[in-house]
Amino acid sequence: MEWPAFAREIDVTLAVQSQYVLYGNLRDLFLVRAADGTPALRSLRDLLWRVLEAGDYRALLSYDPVDGLLVHPQRPEALDAATRLLGGKPGDQPPSLARLRTELTAFGRPQEPGEPPVRGAFVVDYASRLVVSPEQLDPAERDFFLFCLKSSRTAMPLFLPGSTRPGPLYNPVFWLVERERDLPSWLTAGNERIRAIGVPSPDFGDRKETARLLAASFPGAGQDPEVCDAFAEQAEGLALRQMVDVTRLARDRGLGFEQLPDAVRTYRLGVLDNPWRRGFLRQRIRDGETSVPRRILGQDAAVVKTLDILKRAALGLSGAQAAQSSSRPRGVLFFAGPTGVGKTELAKTVAALVFGDEAAYLRFDMSEFSAEHAGDRLIGSPPGYVGHEAGGELTNAVRQQPFRVILFDEIEKAHPRILDKFLQVLEDGRLTDGRGTTTHFSECILIFTSNLGMAGSAVRHGLPYEEIERTIKAAIEDHFVQVLKRPELLNRLGDNIVVFDFIGAEAAGRIFDLQLANILRVVSEQHGIDVLLGEPARSELKAWCTAGLEKGGRGIGAALESLLVNPLARALFELPPGHHGPVTVTSMRRDGPTVTLEPA
Secondary structure, three states, rough: EEEOOOHHHHHHHHOOOOOEEEEEEEOEEEEEEEEOOOOEEEEHHHHHHHHHHHHOOOOEEEEEEOOOEEEEOOOHHHHHHHHHHHHOOOOOOOHHHHHHHHHHHHOOOOOOOOOOOEEEEEOOHHHHHHHOOOOOHHHHHHHHHHHHHHHHHHOOOOOOOOOOOOOOOOOOOEEEOOOOOOHHHHOOOOOOEEEEEEEEEHHHHHHHHHHHHHOOOOOOOOOOOOHHHHHHHHHOOHHHHHHHHHHHHHHHOOHHHHHHHHHHHHHHOOOOOOOOHOOOOOHHHHHHHHHHHOOOOOOHHHHHHHHHHHHHHHOOOOOOOOOOOOOOEEEEEEEEEEOOOOOOHHHHHHHHHHHHOOOHEEEEEEHHOOHHHHHHHHHOOOOOOOOOHOOOOHHHHHOOOOOOOOEEOOHHHHHHHHHHHHHHHHOOOOOOOOOOEEEOOOOOEEEEOOOOOOOOOOOOOOOOOHHHHHHHHHHHHHHHHHOOOHHHHHOOOOOEEEEOOOOOOHHHHHHHHHHHHHHHHHHHHOOOOOOEEEOHHHHHHHHHHHOOOOOHHHHHHHHHHHHHHHHHHHHHHHHOOOOOOOOEEEEEEEEOOOOOOOEE
């Protein structure tokens, strides 16, 4: 019989180890192959029993803090062997540390002279829950583990005449823990009789074999290797037991075997509807080639590249060149360039375009994450720290709404250690928060913005776009490679860097017209006063607001606020209460500034 590697390690060390600490992926199912090559999925307890049974062990005693002592398998010969191992039938007292010590004492007692030897094993399940803190034991806990330490060293291996393995083998004790450090360190450190073995998560080969095994439960699915491989790839990061659960969910929702990727997404995210699969999404992105440039003015090159990346995301081709890319984010964009040119506005536009709702847009100002510990805000504090139970702002938000555009503004201001978390998201598409809960980003679009390359005079208004793009990309590369020492993060971004141009004169004029119209509309809607801005006041105001374009559209808005909104507010305050109807701006002065209103 073919067993997983950790089971083979147990099998070959039974002659030298009296106790084992098993940690890691213990609650999973494990692939086992019979002598004829037939695969099957077994629980850890079943797997341990098959390993032991091959060495002529007769019973597996399993203790946990809820049910107490149980005997596996439930057969007369195993129950008889358990009685002989314990010197009597298992007790029926409630589970407790004292009872566990009593059972282990009986299990580890020397067998009586002339008594036929019997091989058996003892499993202590949920051993992580035996104590509150392994490094701060109360006297009873300390005495218990001191007893276990001594037992590990005084236990003697047994000869079993006539056995397929006649050499001496220990009757082992298995401790099942979540983490290796969940037991007192002095119990296992330097103790050659206790062996710690990590139980790994399934690899792609295990998932592929399991997919083929599960295919038989779908009528007509057959053993199509392409379908099975796709299921195995989609199930990256899942345990084999979870793959079984996915197939159960698929059958419950009436999905066929070829639709298991949808079932995997539903299992992970808890939502059945997938905006990326909506039939009208392609048409909306195509329509965006016309609508987005009308909203993001003067950035034709940036808009075209962004829409190309969205098309790739809609088709599920982001990262398709990688061997296993299914768990990565749907799309990744890195917006760079001057301030006030539409980077944030384009992020909002992407959210509205793909998900039909700007509320799907989530922004983090990375200047607030310049300290290393600030990363706890994103994924939550570690256990034992204040706020641990609240989780992280980022992970909580994505679990509540898995289909999002997430904007990380001014990423260069974040602490380098926080960037490591983004590396994990870009590569694996998931983050584990301080509570141990995994959040998946496979349906998100991640957008990073940066002003790298804008310091100094290397990039200035009036340079050709190609030169601006080349200079900014070089500055980004230098920052990630030379300053942050994170070239791997730059590699994950790939060619998804979108460089924005300065606002040109034509675009600036259109931005001015739009912002001015917004101001006049608000005054009309909220105060019932129509403000008429005639010539030459309008032309003069436009010239003032668009004179310097280094600050982009945001600079135009700031100038409008200073040159029109503030003096307009003063003038409106002078009108008699309840005044309605149109008024005309007849004169403007920049060195005041003042606005004179006259009834139209």
